[in-house]
Amino acid sequence: MLPLNATLAEPQHFSLVEKLLLVLLIAASTAAFWLRLRVLLGKILQSKPDAGFRLFPIGKRLWDFLWEVAFQAKVIRQRPLPGLAHAFVFWAFCAFALVTLNHFAAGFGHGFLSPDGRFGRFYFDFAAVFALFCAAGIFGLFIRRFLVRPNWLGDKLSYQSGLIALLIFLLMVTYLAAFFVADVSSAARILWWVHTLAILIFLPIIPHTKHLHLVLSPATVFLSRGGFSRIPPLAGDEDFGLIAGTDLTRLVSLQAYSCVECGRCTEHCPATNTGKLLDPKEVILNLRSYLNEQGPTSDAPLMESLAAPEVPFQCTTCGACEFQCPVGIEHLPILIGLRRGAVNTGAWQDDYGAKLFLALERGANAHGLPTAERDKFIEKAALPIFDSTQEYCLWLGCMGGYDPKGREIIADFAQVMNYMGASFGVLRKEKCCGDPVRRLGNDLVFRQLAESNLEVFAQSKVKKVVSICPHCVRTIQEDWKEYGTPPAIEHHSEFLARFADKLPMEGAGGFNPRNAAYGHAGALAPEAEKIVYHDPCYLGRYRNVYKQPRAIVKLAGKLVEAPRSHARSFCCGAGGGLVFLGEESGERIGQVRAAELVSTGAQTIATACPFCNSIFRDALAECGETSPQLLDIAQLTARSLPTAET
């Protein structure tokens, strides 16, 4: 039992020899720490400055810092139990700052926190609580890493981590034990020295291991690029992307050195989960090795440090990695940077990739189909042409303009817009928004498409755009900014949610004879139709839109969630331009996700992205007659509209 008035024992007198020894040890420890840290800081500072980096507005940075670092929000939210354990360790470190300072001061006879003084006693007790939680936490994490051994921590046992865990545990135990011994006892002295040695051994280990994140990650989080998947502009005529060490920028280097090898990025990566070579953690660690071995002034190709040249091209840009990372690593600009380096120089030789680039060099859409096809569709669906008098410009996109399913979604959405009395028109000429080439790193074609489209928008005096495709929304709103000022654009789920109260939908348990037209023969039974909603990557993680599409789904039937939903949603596999790149090796990402959605037992799968829709359509075809029906939220809405009187 801890006696209530027990307090931290502090040895009072250290001999001159001990003090000298302490000085030497501190000197050695800090020297070892600094010598290594200096090299790493050097590598970071020798790297190229980041083009387009803006420190201001600083508000968001401060908030992110507070939320992610101080409150450990990401760490806890994404992996609750281990996250909490880590948070305790971190908070204990923070609490211990004062204690540690006092500890060393006491070694020279100038301790400023007195166990007798009110503040001193309070603080020691305060720190003791943290020490307890920290010790428990580190113990739990040790068990997890060395006994439970989850596979995203890797196959190899990290003795480094074991040592650090031991040192931290020792630090906490020696601190707590000091409550149970007397000031003047030799036990107190031993505890003091063990604690000191633990710290002085720990210190130089920091820059030699992933525990460098202790020093770097607060800076990494603070100095983020300022947006999710923020692709930096190319700097000047000789910059083509990440090709060699000289292309690595300070942010990239800082982030590479901050990696804690936690494996959260890998755990959620759709490529890794389907047997591809791409492993986001490995990419970052390979960059780190490159920096250590070659450095930021080297001409050696970065691609050779990766497992294979196709690795960056297996990324769907779903963003689960960047979204998860607790230390602020931004994987997407790095992966896209590697792609840029290969594509902007022509080094990437891929039949499908070349076909896509050639189609967009010459023509207007990513499929390589004649634009007359889009004109035919507009005529057949009697879509009004935008002439600056309407409020909204309805952007068709490559799927809405050319894909049979995408066209159905457009037709239904147009019907809904008409019903709601929203005035809209479609552009006479549209070119691909450029999303696939942007994500594949072809800056030449992207610039051509963005500039061409921006000019059309300006000439047509478009103010507001609505689109059925989250990729178009993202690219138009964010990526086109590099070449001009895009008009305001929203996704059709955001539009629909705004007018939800105008929609005549029956809601959960509703029955509508129009349902018969959509997939299943005969009307659905009166009990609520279970609808599982799949969050598209470019709507969820990229745009933070989760509630609006669900609001629509809830009006149409009974919403059920997939096991991985919201920010954890599992990619369909189409993104990053991959849908245009031919067949995947190994298991198909879309099939994995489709199986997950089907396993919910829902009668309907609701999508909000025409690419997800297209992927699932193929995947569900394998299930045959018993597969759930697949509907976009626009279709879910349209089917509840009253039929026109003829």
Next chain:
Amino acid sequence: MKIIVAIKQVPERDAQIRIDAAGKWIDDSGLQYALNESDAHALEEALQLKEKHGGEVIVLSAGPERVGSTLREALAKGADRGIHIDCADLNKLDALGVARLLAVAIKPEAPDLILAGLQSDDLGQGQTGVILAELLSLPHSSLILHVDKTETGLTVKRELEEGWFQLIELPTPAVLTIQSGGNKLRYATLMGIKRAKTKEVRLLHATELAADSSPVVILEHVALPQKQKFTQMLTGTPKDAAIALVEKLKFEARVL
């Protein structure tokens, strides 16, 4: 090898075709232009030969000012320099007239090989390359899918009808017209475009080239074909529909 690739800038495949006021050609206002498809394959073949055997690839094109952008595109893909024969009314010339212009520009260059696309996407004559060979008194072959350099000259793979092929040996200098699809086109890259900025494009004027240009063949007028594409649904019993379809395929579409 010194290779000259004769390229043509043609209206984009996607373009809306409207007849001009005089009824003699299409209305080219608002048209987008691009590099002719088989010329792109010719350029690719030339670039691959240069990569294998060294040398120089020169692109040559005749036409108005806008042709410059297509020449730059070719330079961006890897050609070393360009020659632009400024000619405001290329349309008034027939194939012989165009070939004469090109021949005058090519002669002083004395290349080892001249490549041209098989035919243009707009006029589709498929003659310029063959006529060039005649005017320059060089051996030639057409419908070429692949070119190999040998000790004695070239061995080329020529496409024949109905899935047959043939190898032809010929000496250099020679002229070849290249069929689409024989090689895989490379895509334009940012690096290519940036490098192209410093490459030379020499400007010649058709009027100064002293080439005989009076046409022997004159395009009297153009018209949009009567048939617009629509789907003919064949109805009736399966047997009736099948017989009707085969009739159509044999005599209307003429593919059987």
Next chain:
Amino acid sequence: MSGIWVVIEDRDGRVSRISWEAVAAGQKLAALTGLSVHAAILGAHTELLTAEVAAKALSQVVRIEHPLLDSYTADGFTLALQQFFAAEKPDYVLFPHTYQVRDYAPKLAARLGQTLIGDITAINDGPLFTRQLMQGRLSGSYRHSGNGPCFVSVQAGAFRADAAQPGTAAISLFSPSIEPSQIRTRPSERFRGAAQTVDLGSAQLIVGVGRGIKDPANIPLAQELATALGAELGASRPICDNGWLPAERQIGSSGQAIAPKLYLALGISGAIQHLVGIKGSQYIVAVNKDPGAPIFEVADYGIVGDLMEVVPALIEAVKASRQ
């Protein structure tokens, strides 16, 4: 000037169908101009061919023979015809528009200071020769101006081979002088592409199978239709995914892109991944039991019906037409 000369080309030792079409075109031109029609045949041994041609309503048939004309070369044929026409001075020279003609006729025309009017689809009063421009989206009418012969080549199928009127023609022989050194190209024996691999990309006729085929047991039926047509068999993705046909037969954005004269889509709905692969087809025929299938939007001909009924009927109809 001596009228209209039709240059005959052979296929495997017999007069090719397209040559008969050129003869028919020549006879039409004769009707328009009042000129007489003759034929010329080039080769090393042209007796048999000449006998065939002489059974048509032509004024004469000339055998242009020389050992060096045994296999086609541009130099050889150009020289021979140049010499022949130097004597004959034709008003019009008609060729069938074949790969061979494309290789030498422009050369011959240029040698005589002329330009070939190639790949014509019609001859009208004037005479005006019609040909397709802008990949068939525009048609143009050409006339010949100036002195000298007018060279024309005739598109396959533009005239009907059986419209060539029968008759009797006089036969004569012409021997050009050709030196071996004047032949600068050396052609090899012709050969086929690799027989093992499935090259849908160059196939001229393709039958595609989709999910409408329902059962792998029905695939032989589609194969039978393909064989009757002389076509290759291809498939949409789900068929290959299920393993009913090998992956190399997949047509679509992640399979092969095809550009045949004729594509017959059986039970294929027309998803964009597939449409992207078939957009190069000259003619598309769709058979599907769903009248609303998107494939009908891009098809030139369509039949709505059950594959199991339509395909056997098609096989019969195709076989009957071959007889």
